Amino acid sequence: MRIRVNPIMCEAHGLCAELLPEWIRLDEWGYPLINPDPIPRHLEAHARRAADACPTLALLLEHD
Amino acid sequence: MTTTSPDVALPRLLAGVSFRGMAQLERHVEVHGPMPAPEELDATGVIGLAERSKLRGRGGAGFPAAIKMRAVRAARGRPIVVANGCESEPISGKDALLLHETPHLVLDGAALAARAVGADRVILAYEGPRSDTRISLEHALKQRRAARVDSVRFELFAAAEKFLTGQETALMAQINGGLPRPSFIPPRPTERGVRRRPTLVQNVETLAHLALIARHGAGWYSQLGTAAETGSTLVTVAGAVGMPGVYEIERGTPLPQLFAAAGGVTGELAGLLVGGYFGSWLPAALASEVELSNAALATHDASLGCGVLVALPASSCPVAETVRVAIYLATETAQQCGPCVHGTAAIARTLHGIAEGRTSAAAFADLERWTSAVSGRGACHLPDGLAHFVATALRTFAAAFDDHASHGPCDACGTEPLLRFPDPVPTARRA
Numbered sequence: 400m401r402i403r404v405n406p407i408m409c410e411a412h413g414l415c416a417e418l419l420p421e422w423i424r425l426d427e428w429g430y431p432l433i434n435p436d437p438i439p440r441h442l443e444a445h446a447r448r449a450a451d452a453c454p455t456l457a458l459l460l461e462h463d
Numbered sequence: 464m465t466t467t468s469p470d471v472a473l474p475r476l477l478a479g480v481s482f483r484g485m486a487q488l489e490r491h492v493e494v495h496g497p498m499p500a501p502e503e504l505d506a507t508g509v510i511g512l513a514e515r516s517k518l519r520g521r522g523g524a525g526f527p528a529a530i531k532m533r534a535v536r537a538a539r540g541r542p543i544v545v546a547n548g549c550e551s552e553p554i555s556g557k558d559a560l561l562l563h564e565t566p567h568l569v570l571d572g573a574a575l576a577a578r579a580v581g582a583d584r585v586i587l588a589y590e591g592p593r594s595d596t597r598i599s600l601e602h603a604l605k606q607r608r609a610a611r612v613d614s615v616r617f618e619l620f621a622a623a624e625k626f627l628t629g630q631e632t633a634l635m636a637q638i639n640g641g642l643p644r645p646s647f648i649p650p651r652p653t654e655r656g657v658r659r660r661p662t663l664v665q666n667v668e669t670l671a672h673l674a675l676i677a678r679h680g681a682g683w684y685s686q687l688g689t690a691a692e693t694g695s696t697l698v699t700v701a702g703a704v705g706m707p708g709v710y711e712i713e714r715g716t717p718l719p720q721l722f723a724a725a726g727g728v729t730g731e732l733a734g735l736l737v738g739g740y741f742g743s744w745l746p747a748a749l750a751s752e753v754e755l756s757n758a759a760l761a762t763h764d765a766s767l768g769c770g771v772l773v774a775l776p777a778s779s780c781p782v783a784e785t786v787r788v789a790i791y792l793a794t795e796t797a798q799q800c801g802p803c804v805h806g807t808a809a810i811a812r813t814l815h816g817i818a819e820g821r822t823s824a825a826a827f828a829d830l831e832r833w834t835s836a837v838s839g840r841g842a843c844h845l846p847d848g849l850a851h852f853v854a855t856a857l858r859t860f861a862a863a864f865d866d867h868a869s870h871g872p873c874d875a876c877g878t879e880p881l882l883r884f885p886d887p888v889p890t891a892r893r894a
Contacts (some may be wrong), residue, residue, distance in 0.1 A: 405647045406800035407842050426836055428805040 400438050401461045402446050404431050408457035415458055418449040437463060473687070475695050476671050477711045480564040485599065488606040491567040498571045498612070499677050501578060506536070509579035513673060515681035517693045522547060522629065522666035523741065523769040525757065528673065531663060534653040535580040538661035542582040544615075545638065545657060546573040548589045548596070548667040549622045549629030552739045553884040554771045557697035558667050560709045562589060562596050565671065566603035570617065572670025575677050577615040580663050584616050588634055591621035624885055626740075626795035630843050631664045633797070644797040645843035668697055688714035692756050696770060700725045702881055703732060703776035715756040722750065722774065731777040734859050736882070738768030740788055741848030743855040744781070750774065764855065773882065780875035782867045784882050785856040786811075786818045791884045792849040796841075803846040806837035810853055817864055820871025827868075830857060 402422060404415075411429035421442055422434045438446050450458040474480070479494035504512075514529035535542045546569060550558035561569055573585045589596045597619060604617055622628045623643045632646040635656045656662025665673075672694060676684045685693035692714040698721065701707045705726020712721055718735075722728050732747035743765035745753070753759060757766045775781060793811035796803050810833050816822040823829075834854040837846040857864055867873065 405842075406802060406840055407647050409801060411801050426802065428801060430801040430805075430840070432836070432840075 400443055400446065401435065401463065402433055402438060402450070403459045403461055404433060405457045405459060406430075408455045410455050410457075412454050414452045414454065415449045418452055419445050422446065423449070473695055473713065474711045475675055475687075476561065476565065476568065476668070476697060477709075480560075482564065485602050486564060486566050488567055488603070488610055488612070491565070495568065495571075495675065496678050498574070498674065501614075504575075504578075504677055506579050506581060509575050509673070509677065510536070512676050512681050513579070516672075516676045516684040517691075518669065518672055518676060518684070519692075520666055521668035521672070521696065521770070523552075523739075525766075528665060528669055531653060531665070532576065532579045534651070535661045535663040538654050540660045542580045542661040542663060543657045544573055544577045544580065544582045544585045545634065545662055545664040546576075546585060546587045546667050546670055547629055547631075547634060547664050548587065549634060550590060550769075551624075551626050551629045552741075552769050552771060553626075554699055554701050554739060554773065554882065555769050556699045557709045557770060559590070559593065559596060561667055561671055561697070563599045566599055567607070568671040568674045569667045570603060570607065570613070571674035571677075572667075572672070573617070573665075574613050574615050575673050576663055576665055576670060580661075582615065582663070584618065586618045586620050586638060586657065588620040588622045588629075588638070590624060590628070592624050597621065626792065626884075627797055627843065627845060633843070634664065635662065642797075644799055645841075645845075647842045689756050689758065691758060696755075696767070698755070698767075698770040698772055700772050700774075702736075702774035703729045704774055705729055712755060715754050715759070718749070718753045718755055718772070719751050721755065721772070728774055729776070733775045733777045733779060733781050736771070736773035736775060737765045739771035740792060740852060740882075741844065742766075742768050742771065743851065744785070744859040745855070746859055747775075747777075775881060778875060779878050779881050780863070780873055781856065781860040782818050782863050782873070783876045783878075784880065785853065785860070786814045787880055788882050788884070789814050789849060789853055792845065792852070796845055797843070800841040800846075802837050802840035806833050806840075806846055807849050809833055810837070810849065814853065817868045818872065818876070820867060820869065822868050827857070827864075 415431050416423045416425045423431045510532050518528040519525045548558045548562050577585050625643050627633045628643045630645050633643045635652050637643045638657050652662040688694045695711050699709050734747050735745045760766050789811045793807035813826050834850040838850050
């Protein structure tokens with residue numbers, strides 16, 4: 400599973416980086432910088448939680 | 464791989480181009496021969512030819528035409544074809560030239576693409592403000608209707624004059640009645656594009672090549688070019704050459720040969736711009752050696768893109784030229800994606816500061832960070848293109864940028880701009 404952001408939807412709320420700091424950090428304007436590698440199994444539940452928590456539903460979980 | 468046999472030699476696309484008034488259908492058939500009928504060349508045949516000839520898109524991205532056609536054919540719903548003649552890259556002139564001088568080649572190719580994917584409708588998108596293009600296309604379509612050439616229906620679409628207007632999803636959005644803004648993928652236009660139908664978008668030059676491949680075969684096509692990059696290609700040469708303009712070259716042609724054909728380089732050069740405003744700045748010394756194939760250009764971190772080649776004369780300031788284009792591109796963002804909106808503005812602002820000699824110690828480090836950080840973070844490639852354009856300028860003209868940062872504008876900064884762009888549309892003001 401990989402995580403991707405729809406940059407048109409994203410409004411830099413930043414919750415994703417709070418909920419998944421191992422995989423997502425924020426740039427200087429508050430937009431997510433996402434590790435493009437497959438998410439390790441032990442973080443998958445956190446990734447789902449981050450995607451669900453996004454106020455604009457901009458995060459996508461893509462299954463390889 | 465060149466051969467001297469006259470039937471494979473250049474010009475191909477530009478054969479019969481006379482610059483003498485409206486293109487005539489009779490003359491087109493005289494020069495190129497009739498288009499193969501569906502009985503001679505069916506859908507599978509067209510796709511097979513696109514595949515065997517290794518035809519790639521000529522809008523800039525270079526995607527294999529056959530893969531797109533197959534995807535559209537396999538998608539659910541009645542497909543539509545969009546012939547993309549928007550050519551929003553300001554220096555490029557090749558698509559407008561084709562639409563003016565040899566519209567029937569483009570229309571033949573569009574009809575063949577429609578045949579390949581099973582579409583009954585082709586939308587021909589051109590740069591809206593160009594009424595001359597519209598007149599040429601209307602004239603060509605009238606002749607075709609009279610001669611009953613086509614079984615598909617053609618519609619003309621006047622696209623907005625914006626840098627992103629020809630971007631595939633932005634074009635789709637306009638045709639669907641919206642603003643020229645890129646959209647997020649998925650869905651791909653091949654699955655859901657115009658009127659939510661599977662949509663094949665191909666650049667008009669790609670379609671013109673397809674029209675010739677259908678007549679002469681994949682083997683004929685790939686007798687020119689390299690094994691990986693087949694055929695001929697249109698390029699727009701600008702700057703310090705004797706005869707700037709659009710030229711048809713074999714893929715892999717050495718740049719000195721093209722410059723010689725364009726009347727020769729007219730003086731000392733400051734550098735080269737390859738691939739237009741999403742392209743790369745290269746040192747002037749490469750003008751005497753580099754080959755015009757993506758494989759050869761890749762070793763210099765460049766690609767042919769939409770085929771724009773600019774010889775920047777030593778009398779121009781590369782810093783001033785770069786800054787103007789960076790500001791232009793930053794203002795052409797569709798204002799949708801945060802990293803693009805903020806990143807392109809920050810890059811343009813900081814570059815401008817350097818050019819003016821008022822800058823912070825961190826300016827170059829900021830630019831290095833931003834040009835790598837904005838890449839791939841928009842719905843379209845505008846941030847990537849701007850970042851690459853700027854990063855290659857900083858590398859190629861490092862001394863000039865340092866000099867401006869310390870001493871401000873140079874003597875050449877005031878020279879008439881070479882890299883042009885459409886005048887900004889005046890914004891409405893309240894009285």
